[in-house]
Amino acid sequence: xxxxxxxxxxxxxxxxxxxxxxxxxxxxxxxxxxxxxxxxxxxxxxxxxxxxxxxxxxxxxxxxxxxxxxxxxxxxxxxxxxxxxxxxxxxxxxxxxxxxxxxxxxxxxxxxxxxxxxxxxxxxxxxxxxxxxxxxxxxxxxxxxxxxxxxxxxxxxxxxxxxxxxxxxxxxxxxxx
Numbered sequence: 001x002x003x004x005x006x007x008x009x010x011x012x013x014x015x016x017x018x019x020x021x022x023x024x025x026x027x028x029x030x031x032x033x034x035x036x037x038x039x040x041x042x043x044x045x046x047x048x049x050x051x052x053x054x055x056x057x058x059x060x061x062x063x064x065x066x067x068x069x070x071x072x073x074x075x076x077x078x079x080x081x082x083x084x085x086x087x088x089x090x091x092x093x094x095x096x097x098x099x100x101x102x103x104x105x106x107x108x109x110x111x112x113x114x115x116x117x118x119x120x121x122x123x124x125x126x127x128x129x130x131x132x133x134x135x136x137x138x139x140x141x142x143x144x145x146x147x148x149x150x151x152x153x154x155x156x157x158x159x160x161x162x163x164x165x166x167x168x169x170x171x172x173x174x175x176x177x
Contacts, residue, residue: 053134082124085117096168107166111157119150 092110096102123146130139160166165173 078120078124082117082120085113085120089113089117097172102166102168102172104161104166107168108161111161111167115150115154115157118153119146122146 092106092113096106096110123143126139126142126146130142132139157167
């Protein structure tokens, strides 16, 4: 804060006429008072937006940090499944347009694959950015919210597929519009 106040004071004193500064000490006092008031208005204390998360210390300072058991396949099944679903979206998306026919089974497969792909992607975001050990209730709320949203979107896609034109026909109509 001192460097901010100092720079504005120096600017005001430098911009003042030399004769007024040399002859009138009251003029200097008013410049300093106004500058201090202006810099105090423009600068604020740095406060965090959110309070810190709850901290919990287990053990003492001399205890070793607990190391979880390692497993080489931990996470690899999820990663492989995510990549397979993402890679399968390309042919499933292109097949109806290349073949020129819209089949309900192919359309339902596309909707299910998109739904699974979206769900696992958002689930990975929740796992990465909402740690269970720091905010367990928020993690559970986000997970339940994701599950509820997935069910709602799945029901909406089912209704759209059975009672309306379907996803592939919608894409075709938008493309030709």
